[in-house]
Amino acid sequence: xxxxxxxxxxxxxxxxxxxxxxxxxxxxxxxxxxxxxxxxxxxxxxxxxxxxxxxxxxxxxxxxxxxxxxxxxxxxxxxxxxxxxxxxxxxxxxxxxxxxxxxxxxxxxxxxxxxxxxxxxxxxxxxxxxxxxxxxxxxxxxxxxxxxxxxxxxxxxxxxxxxxxxxxxxxxxxxxxxxxxxxxxxxxxxxxxxxxxxxxxxxxxxxxxxxxxxxxxxxxxxxxxxxxxxxxxxxxxxxxxxxxxxxxxxxxxxxx
Numbered sequence: 671x672x673x674x675x676x677x678x679x680x681x682x683x684x685x686x687x688x689x690x691x692x693x694x695x696x697x698x699x700x701x702x703x704x705x706x707x708x709x710x711x712x713x714x715x716x717x718x719x720x721x722x723x724x725x726x727x728x729x730x731x732x733x734x735x736x737x738x739x740x741x742x743x744x745x746x747x748x749x750x751x752x753x754x755x756x757x758x759x760x761x762x763x764x765x766x767x768x769x770x771x772x773x774x775x776x777x778x779x780x781x782x783x784x785x786x787x788x789x790x791x792x793x794x795x796x797x798x799x800x801x802x803x804x805x806x807x808x809x810x811x812x813x814x815x816x817x818x819x820x821x822x823x824x825x826x827x828x829x830x831x832x833x834x835x836x837x838x839x840x841x842x843x844x845x846x847x848x849x850x851x852x853x854x855x856x857x858x859x860x861x862x863x864x865x866x867x868x869x870x871x872x873x874x875x876x877x878x879x880x881x882x883x884x885x886x887x888x889x890x891x892x893x894x895x896x897x898x899x900x901x902x903x904x905x906x907x908x909x910x911x912x913x914x915x916x917x918x919x920x921x922x923x924x925x926x
Contacts, residue, residue, distance in 0.1 A: 684719075724769075726780075726792070727773070728774070730774055762868060763784050795832050867921075
């Protein structure tokens with residue numbers, strides 16, 4: 671179900687179970703985790719996550735789940751949360767192309783990705799009202815931080831799904847695009863990132879995560895920026911960037 675292609679410094683991870691809207695069971699989660707490990711070991715400088723068929727990911731595959739014996743903790747604590755942490759910490763810029771249903775763990779995959787482009791017709795929200803279950807995979811944190819408490823609970827109580835345009839306008843994701851332009855836009859962004867100053871990007875990624883997740887304040891973030899800039903001074907790309915500017919040419923970054 672999970673496919674990995676590595677070429678030109680970019681890893682492309684594809685959810686390929688269109689017949690079930692790329693819903694993820696335990697086996698698929700393990701395969702997805704292994705794909706990210708392999709991409710990291712390959713030393714890629716950007717990663718793209720996408721889904722085939724009519725949806726990005728409709729969440730957990732519950733087709734064969736018996737609630738009486740469901741190992742909820744094993745699925746969420748044992749598989750989903752470690753995977754989301756791995757995605758968030760991936761040592762290169764990450765991008766996702768999201769279309770159709772983006773629900774449950776599918777929403778969590780987007781939350782953990784650096785840059786998310788969504789189709790304007792994508793469907794994003796909390797469908798759990800019809801299941802007697804709870805929004806998971808970090809959905810509460812994402813919605814409350816971007817939408818506020820009232821809109822979050824409105825989505826949870828009603829099960830209404832936001833189109834991609836509304837999700838982006840509300841600050842959830844990066845860009846909303848026509849569905850037929852989505853794949854090319856994400857590829858272009860990943861290609862640009864893969865030829866950039868990777869270590870500088872990672873410094874920004876870590877700082878943004880600290881501000882978002884650890885409530886790093888203004889002056890602490892300034893201190894962190896200063897320290898990161900000092901560390902970058904000794905990298906090949908820092909020297910190349912300054913040399914290219916001074917010589918009025920395009921920089922040739924190596925990611926080192």
